[in-house]
Structure formats: structure tokens, C-alpha cells
Amino acid sequence: MKKVAVKLGIDSEDLASCVACGLCLPHCPTYRVTQEESASPRGRIALMRQAETTGLIDQEFVEFMDACVQCRGCETACPAGVPFGSMMETTREALAEQTRYQPLWRRWGYRILGCPKILTLGSKVLAVLQKLNLLPSKLALPKIPLLQGRLVPSGRDVWLFTGCVMDAWMRDTHRAVQRVIEAAGAGVRFPDKQAACCGALHVHAGLGHEARRLAERTMEAFPGQAPILVDSAGCGAQLKEYGRLLDSAAAHEFSQRVLDVHEWLVNHLDALPPAHADAPRIAIQDPCHLRHVQQSHDPVRVVLARYVEPVILDDEGLCCGAGGAYSMLHADTAAAVRERKIGSIERAQVQEVVSANPGCLLHLRAGGVTVRHPLEIVDDLMRKDT
Ligand code: SF4
Ligand code: SF4
Numbered sequence: 001m002k003k004v005a006v007k008l009g010i011d012s013e014d015l016a017s018c019v020a021c022g023l024c025l026p027h028c029p030t031y032r033v034t035q036e037e038s039a040s041p042r043g044r045i046a047l048m049r050q051a052e053t054t055g056l057i058d059q060e061f062v063e064f065m066d067a068c069v070q071c072r073g074c075e076t077a078c079p080a081g082v083p084f085g086s087m088m089e090t091t092r093e094a095l096a097e098q099t100r101y102q103p104l105w106r107r108w109g110y111r112i113l114g115c116p117k118i119l120t121l122g123s124k125v126l127a128v129l130q131k132l133n134l135l136p137s138k139l140a141l142p143k144i145p146l147l148q149g150r151l152v153p154s155g156r157d158v159w160l161f162t163g164c165v166m167d168a169w170m171r172d173t174h175r176a177v178q179r180v181i182e183a184a185g186a187g188v189r190f191p192d193k194q195a196a197c198c199g200a201l202h203v204h205a206g207l208g209h210e211a212r213r214l215a216e217r218t219m220e221a222f223p224g225q226a227p228i229l230v231d232s233a234g235c236g237a238q239l240k241e242y243g244r245l246l247d248s249a250a251a252h253e254f255s256q257r258v259l260d261v262h263e264w265l266v267n268h269l270d271a272l273p274p275a276h277a278d279a280p281r282i283a284i285q286d287p288c289h290l291r292h293v294q295q296s297h298d299p300v301r302v303v304l305a306r307y308v309e310p311v312i313l314d315d316e317g318l319c320c321g322a323g324g325a326y327s328m329l330h331a332d333t334a335a336a337v338r339e340r341k342i343g344s345i346e347r348a349q350v351q352e353v354v355s356a357n358p359g360c361l362l363h364l365r366a367g368g369v370t371v372r373h374p375l376e377i378v379d380d381l382m383r384k385d386t
Pocket of ligand 1 (some may be wrong): 017018019020021022023024025041074077078079081082112136
């Protein structure tokens, strides 16, 4: 297999911090489904070390790096504090800059996420094709709305980040979240189209330059000091990492204003309508970017517990296989990871499942799971009581 020269540029102390104990292996979704050492965090770090030592990589190296879901479950499990997420991001950025890792068609695909007009037009075309049954079923796309209507602001207390694909395909979720925030006593403001995409998928793909451009643009769309609430775990994690991504005082200040919407709601729960008598049993699937990156999954439980009987899955903390664009780019592995998650959901014997991330919602729905955003359920039950 042909070798090519690459300089990954990973911090040598970070690389040395892995003591190869293997405690992360059971927490890695790709290791669990493949049982291959090179598809584990420890194996990937060994490959990174080898690449840094020799200055050479091959196609197999690229494939094992690309097959990582970037769930960062390994970071939570690691007793040595290995910063796997940033090591993987550095690796992918080096691959994208120095090799043909990201072909032009994919770069354009990612670029469209930051162009709301093209994204909206593309979504309408998909919606029409879907209505005419002209889309291959293996794409497993959700039902894409043809018309969505505008989001209507109700005040200036908090911002609600709307994003790119979520806003194009799942605007009703934003509306449910807005109603819950308003019931908690705050007026909601929406950003302009500058904030169309947070750049999370670009970071995952190694497109650091584009991610930083989108980050600068997004920051400009949220003037003032009001909190910036986010109802998508992946976007929230990315907005909170702008300080690290841009390394400027303004970016650090911006990140300080960002909260997952449940983090904000836990301090406003008393203002919400009282609970309904019959609390449904609802399983919680934590998005990895809420649990392992933001480490803010507990507020979801607290908010939900006011209205439902939250059920913890027996594989709590494990990824569902969505991983942003991963479920499209690695459909077989993503489906195998999801099958394990579906088994856990079935054992929980619940009425419904919640997950606070659009990618996880779409991926689980494509697997036949009835799943909603936590605040869609709160919105329903809250209105039932008023
Ligand atoms: S990444 Fe952490 S948990 Fe995994 S093998 Fe290395 S030191 Fe152990
Ligand atoms: S980020 Fe997730 S998929 Fe990647 S090595 Fe760590 S646990 Fe495995």
C-alpha cells in the first residue's frame, strides 16, 4: 500500500499520555462492533504515534481515523485524561490539508451547510422528490417539510441558536423549545442567517479553515450579553469550543454565554406549569456531545423528571452511531452501532425515547425508533396541564 508523507502536529505530551491500559475499549462504539484494535481509541493513538515517528501514513491509517465517530466516549472513560477529541481533530485537519482525504465534492457539500439559501432550496427539492417517492429508501432521510413558516421572536431575554440542517428540516422542534422557554418566563430572540451553521461538521471533517470562518461569522450574529441557548447538543458543544478554536478573548467571552437549553431551564423550572398526574416512561439517550463533550446531560434528566418518569438505558453513555455526517459516510458501521442501542431501548420497555440532538434523532428514527427532542415532550405535557 502506497505511503505518503504527513506531519500530524499532535502535541507530543498528549500522544505520550496514553498508557495503553485499554479501559476505554468497552466505551468505543467502533471497537465494540468490529473488535479490531486499530478501530479502538488505544489503537488509533498507537497509529498516530507511528505516523508522527515515521512521518508516513497509508490508506489504512486514513480509514481507521475516518471510521472514528468522534463521540469522545473514550475521553470520559480514560483515567489518564488523554485528550482524544483534540488529537483526532488535529489529525483530520492535517489529513485534509496535506492529503486528498476530503475530495472536492465533499468540501462543497460541507460548504453548502453555511449557505442558508442553497440549503433551503436543496431541502425543498428533496421534499418534492420525497413526496413523489423518487428518493432511494436506503438514504433513510426523515420526512422533509416543504414549507416551514418563519420563527417569530417574542423578546430579547435569550437567544435561541437555530443552526443549518436542524432549521431546514426540524423547525417545529425550535418552536416547541421556544414555547417552553416562554413558559419559563423569557422572551426569545433568533439570530440572522449569519448564524446558519456552527461549523461542527467542518471540524469533524478536518476543515479547520472553514470552521473558523463560520465561527467568526456566527459570533457576529449574537450581539449583546444575553445567554445563547442551544437545543442541538452537537452545535452547543461546538459553540462552547469557539474559545479553543479561535483562541481570542472575544471567542472565549462568546463561549461563556452559550448554554444547552436544559442547563438554562433547570434554573427556571419553578415557572413552568405543574406536572401531569400520569407520567409516561421515557428513555433518555444522551447525545455524546452533551454527555462527553459538554458534560451537561444531568439537566435533561432534571427538566424531564418534572413531567415524565425518566428511564436510564442499560448501555448509558454509549453512542447511537449518528456522529453528524458519520451515519451517511459510514452507513454500515453506524447501523451496527444503532442496532445495539435499539436492543437497549427495547429492554427498557418505555413509551418513547428522547435525545437532545437532531443527528441522533434522525439516525434513531431511521432505525424505526419513536424518538423526540426532550422539550417536544415537555411542551406537549406542559400544554396538556394548562
Ligand atoms: S486512551 Fe486512556 S483509557 Fe484508553 S488506553 Fe489510553 S490511557 Fe487507557
Ligand atoms: S471518539 Fe468514540 S469512536 Fe472515536 S475512538 Fe473514541 S470512543 Fe471510539
